[in-house]
Amino acid sequence: MSVIKKPNRRDFMKTTGAAFGVPYVITSAALGNSERPAASDRIVMGGIGIGNMGRGDQGAFLNRKDVQYVALSDVREEVRDKSKANIDRHYNNGDCKAYNDFRELLARTDIDAVHVATPDHWHAIMVIEACRNGKDVYCQKPETLTLREGPLMIAAARRYGRVVSGGSQRVLEDYRKYVAPAWAGEFGKIKSINVNVGPLPQLCNLPGETKSEAIDWDLWLGPAPWAPYNPKRCSGSFSINGASWRSFSDYSGGGMTDWGAHHFGGATFICDVRDQQPYEVNYFDNNDEKYLAYRYQNGLTIYHNKPRTNQLMIEGTPGEKLAPKPVPGYKGEGGIYGDFIECVKTREKPFRDIESAVNTASLAHLGNIAYQLKRSLKWDSVKQEFVGDAEANRMTDRARREPWQL
Amino acid sequence: MSQRVLYGMAAFCLMAVVPPADAWAAESPSDDLVQMIVKLIGDSDKEFRAAGLDKLRTSAKGAAATQQFTAMLKKLDAQGQVALLNALADRGDASARSAILELISSSKDDSVRAAGIAAIGSLGSVSDLPLLVKSLSASSNAEQTAAKQSLIKIAGETVCPVLASESKSASPAVRSTLIDVLATRRASEEGPTFVTAAIDDNGQVRSAAMNALGQIGQPEQLTAMLAGVLKAAKGGERDNAERNVASVCARIDNQDQRATKLIEALNTVPVSDRDELLSLVGRVGGKKLIDFVADIAFGNDAARRKLGIDALSKWPDASVADKLLEIVNKASDPAERNQAFQGYIKIGATRDNRNDKQRLDRMKDAMKAAKTPEEQTLVINRTRTSYDVEAVRFVLPYLDQPQFAQAACETIVEIAHHREVRDPNKAEFDKILDKVIEVTKDPVVVDRAQRYKRGETWERPKK
């Protein structure tokens, strides 16, 4: 019986380094001890966008013994300085590198994986570039800004065999009381579920203000249309009502995608359609009560803001109990972050694999377009285009500001 | 061969030598795919191996291919075996089962055995239950965890009855795990197993059973659950048992029906034991039970009064707030008064479906009733649950009173944290935050106040 030798990380990096002509160097501070995996078994990580969510994500990865956090990137000087100081304090060294431009971080061959928590208008470019550079990626939700971006991100991940996880710990952790009976078959066949979430994104026309912070404004805007600096435009607060970038259509799908990533994600998990997209979105406008019905091939309808209907209200087939199915969950230890890291090690797909994350985000984008056009739409999920509606198809993507390109 | 030649060849192939699709297809029957996968499974680079395993999961269907894949199990190192076992589990072809069982019995590596046990959860049947149950007591945690997950996952109509039967003779540790498994499988038809276990002499078994009933129990089982509450040891186990009863009650949509079902169950409990269940009644709450508990809280028996006030303090909403305030104002015993005051603050400040003004009004009433600086400080502190500029105005005067100033500062920055409250009243907030900066000695509060003035946010440190 021949036993194939398990390659270690140094072998792997030697190969990669040779290919790229860059030596792999690991610092003395990265050496293991009895409580930490050896450096060669640790995942070397960096982070891009260290604002509100990014700081939380960074903390989660930094505190893992199987991660060595070596670099960060942010367009805000104060964030960079504080974040670097935090990491260096954690490791008791000065090794962490802080970059203004994420491309410098992604070009480093010693980094295995990155987390991305920039505003949404950057996600696709960064995730695709990370995949091209052979990095695994944990990308905060909502993963996409437009419908076209999703398939390109999935393709890049699959092309290079990268582990790419979306964000939203809530999909698995917040809806257990619905997921457990649903997957146990207790609702019978689920005919419909309702998601209450919003608001829609708005155009941002805030006036220019004198910069009150050291920020690379051009790089913050990146592929988004040029606009003058305003602190609310680029605030990373969780407001979805005009006081942060989450509210504005150039950078986000509004509450529809921001919270929709959680609620639509939960609904599609409950109904076991995370791997699908709807074939139709029906738009209803009854006496100023506007709502949507997403139709799926398996007969499911996901309502959005159906009047007088509670969040995640499920309509099943009472009296019918279906065969139970095992409920998927996280791999490894440590919630959604542990799931990602475990998959980086095993090369399996994470719970919020980019494909299901994109499907969730696309649900929200389809809804935003239907509301904007005020009409029902048919959607070909294979071709990723609206059927017989050229006008709607114009809204599946938008030109990126030069020099940014997908 | 040089790079240049290779690239040139690539372009040439593309334009000139590429055979028509049909011809290529004929050279690449599905066996090619199987062979590619087999080769990749053995690759020493785990990313190449993963490429093969991805396809193994979803393509190259059929038992013949599965046999070729399982034949690789013996040729791999432990890490490769684990990866292949995981992929075979996802592939879902039960014909891999015998090879996996053989590996479980022969492998000396815990992680391999654990992965094999996990795969049996996907590919096995009722006949594998003895192995999985036995593995719950395996020496490694990995195998125990995998066995539990497999018992949750394994398919078969008779799985739950078999596990319920097994649980009767199992050790307490295994029995409690099997009860967990049955609950996760939502085996509501195994209710009698849970009911019996809820009053077992072993605390671990009792807790598992009460948790199971809390998840999938029906109102009809409330009587049995009350027995479980009474049997539970006071402290954490009793608290947990009460929560599980409350969970079952919460699944009864109608509040009156909820109370009715609980009262029916309570009536089956010997009168001498009912006072012990008052705390539980408080957790369940509901209009119909207010007077019942209030009568006890206002009664002549001091010991029962204490239980009654405790129950009111656990009410899930603010409907009992007036009762608690009445006790605060009338109680002659300082300890009783303090208990009621604490309960009133807790209930009054809870962020339920009342609006911010209603919560603030409760705090204002509490301040009127407060008799000591400690009580006043508590009121100032809890006013932070009212996200309203009025709440800031309410605590503002306390900035000038040294003994309350710090509490007031903290409450103000907590409310200022909410941009939707702060932004429409920016000028007023800026002025108040300036005063906070001047008064407080806490650098964190200063930092927060400055940030809010600048329109920034503040990240709460994780506990």
Added chain:
Amino acid sequence: MLDTAFDALKTFDWGSDLTALAPIEDAATASHGKPEARQDLENRLIAALKGTLTRDAQDYICRKLANVGTAAAVPALAALLVNKGNSHMSRFALEQIPAPEAAGALRDALPKVSGDLKVGVISSIGARRDTAAIPALSGLLNDADASVARAATLALGAIGSVESAAALQTALRAAGDRRLTIIDAVLKCAESLLASNQIANASSIYKAFNDESQPRIVRLAATRGLLACASQPAVRSI
């Protein structure tokens, strides 16, 4: 109402009240399926775009023309492609207008712009998957401006045809530092070919890169591509 909104547009700037423009939004939605109303709206937008407006107002019009513009709007938009401050928002519209004139305007702009603006125009051509632009893009693959060469590479990858793949593979001979970017684009072409059931062509590309002389990540991608080819129903059924 619409007149008032267009009046408001004349002085519209950052900080102006967006609700003043709401009638334009409403007209864009309401004119769906009403050619005359739609044409009237487009004509108004084009006329406004030709006037003296702030950059913000011009941007707003471009956003609307992205939704409702036709060939008629192309000349006015094309005129902005060469302006540093307007080029992007002009592309915002031109990238989405399905008329061949829009594609033509982007191609025609190529020799007129340079640097970032050229990168932008190229990226919009790529997003439109304009096969007529393949010769022009191929000519830019070795451009002295590395960012232009990169943009052309990605655009040809986005187009994803046999012809664009061939152009890219030819460029590999002198690729130097850009080798991995070009390979990435070729691999994207292979994916497009596979998606359109041109399995043999896709497989040919993957086989060429499944070679020990290639960087590991390229071999990995090629391996995955070959597996994808071998998994196609047409192949499996043989």
